[in-house]
Amino acid sequence: MNTRPPRSAAAHVLRRCAHFAVVLFAVYTVSFFLLYALPGDPVALMLERRSAGAGGGTPEQLAALRARYGLDDPLPQRYLSTLGALLTGDLGTSFQSGRPVPELLAAVAPGTLALAGAALVLAVPFSLALALLTSHRPGSPAHRILVNVPALLAAVPAFWLALLLVQVFSFGLGWFPSAGGEGLPGLVLPAVSLALPVSAALTAVLVRGLDDVQRAGFVALLRARGLPWRRVYLAHVARNALLPFVTLTGLTVGGVLAGTVITETVFARAGLGRLLASSVETQDAPVVLAIAVLAALVFAAVNLLTDLLLPLLDPRLRHRTDGARA
């Protein structure tokens, strides 16, 4: 079964990479047709906004702009030319501001990266600790109470949670600025409100994993041989239950990406999420398309990475994939 492990492993990596490319292409295609093939005239909307509601533009102005943005070309031709431009790194020009999309993205990306990074740094250890604490004694009163915490967090609207945090820690206690703060103090509340909903899902899955592993036979054996429970729990149960957590961390990145739209709006922070929200409102298709493809790129890349890492962490998966792919 394991006669040619190097070759099949390489084939596995190649397959995953091809899948990655196909997914990105498909996301582009779906986004393009959703954004451009549907009714709604972005140019008219753009002129109306620019002239602040003073009656839009003349038909000649509309025609000139339509020609400039290539909106008169047939859809398939625009689809191909946009794809070609994207592949050469040209993300297009914003309908709304008339500036190149990369410029717009680069201006706000650092803020979002700091926020998303801070949220991940908070969410992953927090969910780990909460799950380990919850599942430490299954069936105990602590387990029964704590197991509801992720469910409760998942039921609460994320934007509402953010507003409550502001109410308590900013207006009530005055610890942190409520909006737009600079530096670390301004980052705390947004990062926490982004991290909490994400850790809800992470914790729920990890607790289920820990509870399941505890019912396995080897746990009973280890306990029967007299190992202290803490040792069994941390060294054996946790180690076995951690694998789905690795996959989920990939998905968590997606949750954080989407969550920035809400968080940045609530805290009035400049960032990719807020840029996306305002571009959706003004139907600024090039910006929305660029952010969607970028988000899919990050999301798919993280999933690809966890997929490739998992067999390295878990020998059982290694053998299984070799057997299946060889």
Added chain:
Amino acid sequence: MTATLPAPAHDRPARRARRGTRTGVPWLALAVLLAFALAVAWPGALAPQDPFAENIAQRLSPPSTAHLFGTDELGRDLFSRVVHGARASLLTALGALGFAIGLGLLIGLPAGYLGGATDRVLMAAVDVLLALPSLLISLIVVSGLGTGRANLALAVGLASVPALARVTRAEVLRISTQPFVEAAHGYGLSRPRILLRHVLPHSRGPILALAALELATMVLSVSALSFLGYGAQPPDPEWGTLIAAGRSYFATSWWLTALPGAVLAVVVLALHRAGRALGATEVRPV
């Protein structure tokens, strides 16, 4: 949860396992959901005050017996606005669910039943939707279609199609191998008839359980997108819009944001409970 039969003391692991897989009738959650159904069907019965009646003298007054949830910046009764807002919020979410189940069945039934190339193509299409976080899918659709409640329902529904299509397909695959389906083939019934009259009815349990959970997610997504300003427009009350409007005053008037959000959380918890009672175990990570 009370057991009807006294279990022997040494039977604890088995009892625990049972408790984990099957839950009793969630009376509290059902009562909550019924109350919200009443709010959708006949809001005047729960909140007799006019949600649009302005009373500037009473503006921004905190919760009291006269105004259960306090009043907003125009002196409108917030409790009435929340109750009347249930229709906008919940009907939009139900519309999204209807769309998602419809499309999910349309994809999942043929994929599971026909298999082969049909299955691969349909599931690959569904997988594309999974390559983006669901909120992003909704935002792209809203961006293409424009704002408004009907577009919002489509946008939110589309994000749930992958989950529903996958469960439908898995159920159809499971049921199709049962002897009674083979027997129906033997009788010479047509394939659409077998699929709709014999396979689908047996698949409805897991689909319904997932639908309850998805509805909870949809209520949250609809309110989040309305909060961002893509749904119902003021002065129409809708929960996300109410919370967004309350933001302007929330340094001094906590009830304007806190109470509508709490109501929203209660609906979502009740739907989660109902979903678990129907047998759902999955919690979607994103």
